[in-house]
Amino acid sequence: MNIKTFIENIEHEFEELEKGTLNPETNYREIEGWSSMHALIIIALIDSEYDILLKGDDLKETQTIQDLFNLVQSKTNNG
Amino acid sequence: MAKFSVENIEIKGIAAAVPSNVYINMNYDWISAKEREMFIKTTGVSKRHVANFGTTTSDLCERATNDLLDKINWKREDIDILIFVSQSRDYVIPSSACILQHKLNLSKSCIAFDLTMGCSGYVYGLSVISSMLNSQLKKGLLLVGDISTLHTSPKDKSTFPLFGDAGTCTAVEFNTNAYKSFYNLQTDGKGYEAIIIRDGGARNYVSETSLKSKKISEGIERNNIQLELNGIDVFNFSLKEITPNINELLSSSGVSKEEIDYFVFHQANKLINESIRKKLKLPLEKVPYSIENYGNTSSASIPITILAALSENLVNQNKKLLLSGFGVGLSWGSVIIDFNNVVCLPIIEMD
Numbered sequence: 001m002n003i004k005t006f007i008e009n010i011e012h013e014f015e016e017l018e019k020g021t022l023n024p025e026t027n028y029r030e031i032e033g034w035s036s037m038h039a040l041i042i043i044a045l046i047d048s049e050y051d052i053l054l055k056g057d058d059l060k061e062t063q064t065i066q067d068l069f070n071l072v073q074s075k076t077n078n079g
Numbered sequence: 080m081a082k083f084s085v086e087n088i089e090i091k092g093i094a095a096a097v098p099s100n101v102y103i104n105m106n107y108d109w110i111s112a113k114e115r116e117m118f119i120k121t122t123g124v125s126k127r128h129v130a131n132f133g134t135t136t137s138d139l140c141e142r143a144t145n146d147l148l149d150k151i152n153w154k155r156e157d158i159d160i161l162i163f164v165s166q167s168r169d170y171v172i173p174s175s176a177c178i179l180q181h182k183l184n185l186s187k188s189c190i191a192f193d194l195t196m197g198c199s200g201y202v203y204g205l206s207v208i209s210s211m212l213n214s215q216l217k218k219g220l221l222l223v224g225d226i227s228t229l230h231t232s233p234k235d236k237s238t239f240p241l242f243g244d245a246g247t248c249t250a251v252e253f254n255t256n257a258y259k260s261f262y263n264l265q266t267d268g269k270g271y272e273a274i275i276i277r278d279g280g281a282r283n284y285v286s287e288t289s290l291k292s293k294k295i296s297e298g299i300e301r302n303n304i305q306l307e308l309n310g311i312d313v314f315n316f317s318l319k320e321i322t323p324n325i326n327e328l329l330s331s332s333g334v335s336k337e338e339i340d341y342f343v344f345h346q347a348n349k350l351i352n353e354s355i356r357k358k359l360k361l362p363l364e365k366v367p368y369s370i371e372n373y374g375n376t377s378s379a380s381i382p383i384t385i386l387a388a389l390s391e392n393l394v395n396q397n398k399k400l401l402l403s404g405f406g407v408g409l410s411w412g413s414v415i416i417d418f419n420n421v422v423c424l425p426i427i428e429m430d
Contacts, residue, residue, distance in 0.1 A: 033113050036237065037121040037350075040314050044354045047318050056311035 001050065001076065003069045010065070013045050014038065024066035046072055081264040081412075082331045088209040089257040092422035093382050094147035095224075095247040096139040097128035097373065099428040104240045109233065110298055118240055123349025127243030127374030128428070129228045136165045137175045139246025140222040141182055142429050147248050148183075151422055155183065159216040160190040162208050164200040164223040164378050166407070167230070168193060179222060190216075197225065197274070198345045198406025199264075200378030202414050205251070205402075206262050212253045221249040225377035230276055232292070232301035238308050241348065243374030247382040250422075257417070261332035263324055264412035273312040274407040278303035313406065317351045321405050322358045328401070328413050339365070339415065340398040341389060345405055346370040346380040378404070383426065390423040 007022050016033065031038065039059060047053050052075045062068045103126045104119055105112075119125055130139075140163065148155065161183070163176040176191035185191070190211070196203050201223050208219045224246035231238040278289035289303040301307065321344075329336055342365055344352050349370055356366045367388035369380065376383050381402050385393070392398070397419045405411035 033117065035114050035117055036310055037117050039311060040121065040350055043311065043314060044318070044350055047354065048357060053315060053319055055315050056309065059311065 001073060003066070006069050006072075007065060009045055009049055010042065013041050022065055024064065024069070026065050027063050028065055028068065029063070042068070050076060052076060082262065082328065084259045084261045084332070085206070085209040085213055086259050087213055087253055087255050087257055088260060089252050089254040089419060090416065090421050091153075091250040091252045092147050092151045092424070093247065093249050093385060094143040094150070094424040094427065095245055095379065095383055095386050096142040096427040096429045097243070097245045097383075098130040098134060098139070099430050100129050100131060101126050102129045107240050109239070110236050114236070114298075118236070121348070121350050122241060123368065123370040124241055124243075124374045125371050127372075128245065130226045130244040132229075134226065135169050135175075136167045136224045136226050136244075136246045137163065137169050137179055137222075139244070139429060140224055140248055141179060142427060143246055143424075144183055144220060144222060144248040146424055146427060147250055147422075150424060151250055153218060153250060156186045158185050158189055158218050158220055160208060160211055160219040161185060162192060162194060162204050162219070162221050164194045164196055164204040164221070165225055166195055166197050166377065167226045168195075176222075196408070196410060197377050198347065198380070199404035199408065199410040199412050201381040202262070202402055202404040202412040203264060203410070204378070205249070205414060205416070206264060206412070208251050209260065212251060217253050219251045221251055223247050223249070223382065224379035227306070227375070227377050230304075230306040232305040234292070234300040235305065236298040237310055238306050241375050243376045245373065245376040245379035245383050247379045249382060257419070260414055260416040261328060261334070262412065262414045263328035263331070265320070265324060265410070267316075267320075267409045270312065270316060270409035273309045273316065273409060275307050276304060277307065313347070314351055316409055317347060317405055318354055318358070320411055321355050321403060324411060325359060325401065325403060325413050328415060332415055334399070334415050336361075338399055339401045341392075342366050342401045342403070343381050343384050343389070344403050346373070346375050346384060347406060348375065380404075386423050386426050390425070393418055393421055393423055395420055
């Protein structure tokens with residue numbers, strides 16, 4: 001998996017986001033209009049695309065898109 | 080493994096009543112218009128029926144039952160069992176089922192009791208009433224529903240716009256010509272705090288502090304007799320457990336996915352349900368929804384969905400349905416059951 005596709009997937013799910021808005025350093029909770037609904041959408045996306053089911057506690061440990069990507073990657077490698 | 084089958088049981092008819100008062104979620108000005116749009120898009124809930132203060136689940140169930148009994152011509156004295164499945168009973172004590180036995184003029188030889196269950200309650204209730212009917216009883220009424228809105232804080236964006244109120248009645252009958260139904264019921268009490276009302280039971284009896292509203296986070300203020308819902312935990316649980324539960328039920332029953340005409344899921348929220356649908360690779364037309372106009376109606380969501388979205392497809396038909404309920408407890412379960420000429424009443428709106 002690579003972070004470019006990862007970001008594109010997230011941008012695709014968040015319909016109100018323009019392509020190219022996000023980068024690895026983006027703190028995803030600071031995306032304009034962020035709400036808990038976005039967290040659910042991210043969990044659903046990661047589950048369907050990468051077959052990794054994140055818990056609430058997993059998300060709490062992450063701030064940026066890069067953190068999120070690293071988390072998914074580490075779980076992929078472990079699994 | 081709680082997988083089992085029940086023979087000789089047929090559903091005769093289903094009715095439901097909802098309060099006539101409708102709450103439009105686009106008018107929920109506790110949150111911004113943008114957040115409302117996002118909520119509606121993600122959860123699927125545009126509007127929902129909300130009971131007036133003082134209307135109870137048993138009132139809605141009573142109305143649904145009276146209309147259904149008239150329609151299917153059942154005599155009240157022939158009813159052997161009434162089960163009331165709800166988390167919003169009339170009183171802490173006694174059981175609402177006993178009050179309903181009296182209000183519905185059922186005989187004194189009728190069994191009546193409550194089951195305190197939520198999202199999984201319809202499937203659980205169906206398993207209990209079916210098993211008991213199969214022990215030499217003839218006719219039973221399964222009354223299922225909740226007034227969830229009573230327990231939600233208007234200042235809690237995670238619960239208030241999600242839930243709708245409804246009370247339903249399903250008439251269930253012993254019939255030796257009926258097909259076998261298959262169940263897979265499960266529990267994980269480790270997650271009991273995911274959906275909880277903390278005070279008011281015996282563990283934390285209601286006190287002055289129970290009524291004190293607290294700010295939990297942005298857009299979430301509630302007290303301890305109001306419903307608390309951990310959306311992410313519930314979401315995680317639903318994605319993890321429901322697909323395997325259904326796949327195991329299909330394989331243990333020997334029924335193929337293609338043989339099932341409709342998969343009726345508890346209406347948790349649209350994102351959860353669509354994720355489950357995609358995991359199971361089910362076509363949209365096999366997975367009906369009611370969440371848009373009724374919200375998450377707790378244990379009533381399966382019968383409400385059947386009546387709101389499937390009635391026309393069930394009239395004078397023989398269809399195989401898989402029903403699946405999941406949530407508070409945590410508790411979940413699925414059943415494969417045949418619907419043979421089931422009488423489906425239009426949903427009643429009650430003042």
